[in-house]
Amino acid sequence: MAKALKLMFQGTNSDVGKSVVVTAFCRIFAQDGYKTVPFKSQNMALNSYITEDGKEIGRAQGVQAEAAGIQATTDMNPILIKPNRDNQSQIVVHGKPYKNMEASAYRKEFFQTGVELIKESLAVLSEKYERIVIEGAGSPAEINLNDREMVNMRVARMADAPVILIGDIEKGGVFASLVGTLQLMEPEDRARVIGVIINKFRGDIRLLEPGLMWFEEYTGKPVLGVIPYLQNLNIDAEDSVILNKYTSVQNTEKELDIAVVQYPKISNFTDVDPFFAEPDCHVRFITRADQLHNPDLVILPGTKNTIEDLLFLRKSGISEKIVELQKKNQTVLFGVCGGYQMLGEKIEDPLAIES
Known part of the structure; x- marks a missing residue:
């Protein structure tokens, strides 16, 4: 695999803003003159994006490709999961329907196939681009799933990518969620985390500073940034959790x-x-x-x-x-x-x- 610089963003849970932060970094790297590409190994989404050749990927990766100034391809999201019944989803592989599978069958029967697909797509992107901005899903601390997960720390290890962990302060309990997520990681995975971002902050940053200092002392991980809550962002939603708003x-x-x-x-x-x-x-x-x-x-x-x-x-x-x-x-x-x-x-x- 070519030595493209890779950076991965993971979150303490869904809807913390991973997709938006990855979109921002795709644009930043592209503006700095680097050939940049987004990547999400496995995406569960009912809102899809149609590539130029008529194939289907997660909507977030399509938007991120636009931010990077490139055409979206299925290597940016080789596995798309589209729920269609309780405990059953349509599996889309490189933009085309593969089969309908129940969750247990997917974990048992598709895992090795999925790992190979991810490795192949990472290799293709590494040959073509200088920067790969990788998005995780859910949380890396979902310990009931981690033995066969294909979207968080296993991908970080495949890509040998440093990880930035994102927490959402709008929901409350951001320090607990960040600390808890780090504590539940395996030591080698925790060491891969180079810092955290606190997202969706409202108010006076001075009131947050004591918490930031405590967090850095307690965990040894730097707070790389606090992103304010952005009104009227107008980026297409991908996850149906946003419908609650x-x-x-x-x-x-x-x-x-x-x-x-x-x-x-x-x-x-x-x-x-x-x-x-x-x-x-x-x-x-x-x-x-x-x-x-x-x-x-x-x-x-x-x-x-x-x-x-x-x-x-x-x-x-x-x-x-x-x-x-x-x-x-x-x-x-x-x-x-x-x-x-x-x-x-x-x-x-x-x-x-x-x-």
Whole structure:
């Protein structure tokens, strides 16, 4: 493997801002004149990015490639996991569907294949680029999974990459999460961590400084930076955890009220993001019939399991409420991908791909 400089970012948990920080470093290295590429070995995401040759990778890696000023390829994310049922996901290998697998089968049967795919992609990128900015997933302290994980410290060891650990102060308990994560690492992995970043800070940095000093003395790891909370970042979300931040409440001050149905297997929900940029639109995500009210537009977004999500619409009463609105001509109904399939008279899955 060529000696491209590699740097890896891991987090104390999901949604700490790893993807955004990696995006920033891709742009910084590229602006400094280095041929830079992002890498995430295995990504679990329902929002995907389509490469120039029509293949599918995690949305974050597509955005990171744009930040680096390069075309996205599947070597930047060779394994994509797209959940489609409880305990089952579609495995996408180098941008193409591989097979549907349950979690236990994936860990047992796919592990060695996955390791080889990761090694090959790292080798390809190392030959072409001077800087590889690597993103982990979840937490490296998930000790129940670490014996066969393929996205955190095993990748850092493969790439021989130093690791920067990111903690999210917005949720509270950032020092506990950073210290706890470091304590649960194996000694060789802990030694690979060169420092930490505290992300999403609001307020007076002087109030945080005693904690920063304590952390450095207690752990021996430097705090490399404190990143302020950035409003209106407008980078496409990848993880559905962000849906918890969206409202279901109507805003009568806006001219257009748009209700997006958030079913259990929603995918590519960032398709509606352009509406957030329109000053006359209020976008909300609803999960219950009583949240629907009388919107100007109802959007049925994409889904990784059309039939089960349609059953959700029926059991929740949302479909009945939508039909009532349609009969009264009170709203426009718009379906995207799987949501459009739900508008048909019949849905068939003869090969049991989803159902």
